[in-house]
């Protein structure tokens with residue numbers, strides 16, 4: 327729930343309806359796209375190390391497969407629920423459509439804290455979840471990937487479980503059942519950093535458009551996991567200075583710059599930014615008022631709210647996380663002239679490189695990192711160009727509305743050509 331009690335799916339629907347409005351999406355397509363196609367809930371028992379069984383609840387929401395197989399991450403977090411996963415699944419549909427890749431949208435998750443389990447317990451949870459999903463997922467049907475709380479190892483367990491549940495003759499061809507795997511098991515070069523790399527490509531495009539010098543920028547990042555740390559490291563390589571970082575344990579600042587590489591090593595070893603010796607510990611709430619040109623939320627949804635938005639001093643909010651800005655906060659940002667680079671564009675690098683991984687697995691190839699980065703940049707800059715174009719075509723200021731406009735037009739054309747069965 328947001329600061330005014332709006333559910334996350336209601337936020338997603340509000341954004342969708344604004345996009346539908348600006349392109350005049352017909353009512354029948356609006357009702358179809360307003361709901362996921364399938365909502366799958368599985369409850370499954372797992373043996374814990376103390377000898378008892380614990381029942382876990384998992385979700386897989388398949389929003390749309392109009393443009394291709396359902397595609398989207400699996401989230402492991404205590405707050406995972408049906409409403410959240412529905413919102414996240416719909417955002418995947420818009421993201422793939424915006425980037426013009428042949429995937430639909432899905433999302434899954436299990437409601438639990440993965441950090442509270444032993445490694446072998448976690449493995450059993452992931453394998454049992456995969457087994458419970460059964461044929462609801464498939465290499466050309468619905469393809470999971472990592473998200474908050476899950477990682478490459480979780481994907482390898484999912485792939486191995488799925489492969490062992492198929493016949494011997496299919497075992498090699500089902501590797502692409504998940505993306506975001508380790509390199510050794512069929513992952514793609516560049517997938518680990520893909521979302522952060524995509525954030526930076528989108529920022530470069532924006533900087534070019536508005537005449538902003540990224541190499542002299544100051545940056546604050548909330549969340550220093552996969553997406554936050556990759557974004558921080560790549561921006562640092564481009565000359566930007568990381569001045570504040572927050573995560574689940576608290577917040578740190580240093581106006582002279584926090585070394586993103588050292589901090590990433592620290593977080594990997596210690597689990598959070600807490601105790602990092604080369605920065606000052608600050609109150610969590612004060613993170614939002616640290617002056618920085620770029621504010622990058624890269625943790626959970628509903629983080630920028632009516633309560634803290636007034637403290638933000640950034641020039642642009644870069645939505646590396648999904649749904650980090652509440653509807654109320656976005657209006658205030660707009661009134662204050664602070665730009666928002668929307669999640670469905672800015673964090674699409676993950677799903678784009680997942681597509682590359684899927685393609686590589688289909689054809690038993692391994693691409694070079696240079697190829698992956700080059701193709702990723704091409705796809706994202708094309709999407710950025712289209713957002714710029716539709717803004718001027720329709721005379722709209724909001725980059726989020728514009729991004730929805732591009733995505734929904736693409737879906738509309740396909741619906742028009744295919745028709746609605748029967």
Ligand code: NAD
Pocket residue numbers: 472473474475476521548549550551552553554572573574575598624625626627646647648673674676677
């Ligand atoms: P992650 O699990 O690797 O990292 C999550 C980070 O968020 C951690 O630093 C954690 O400490 C922090 N965090 C958790 N709870 C917090 C709280 N209450 N306050 C502040 N910080 C908190 O996850 P990730 O894969 O980096 O995903 C981050 C966001 O990016 C999510 O919204 C996810 O949906 C989105 N995203 C991820 C990918 C991907 O490829 N992994 C792709 C697109 C979007």
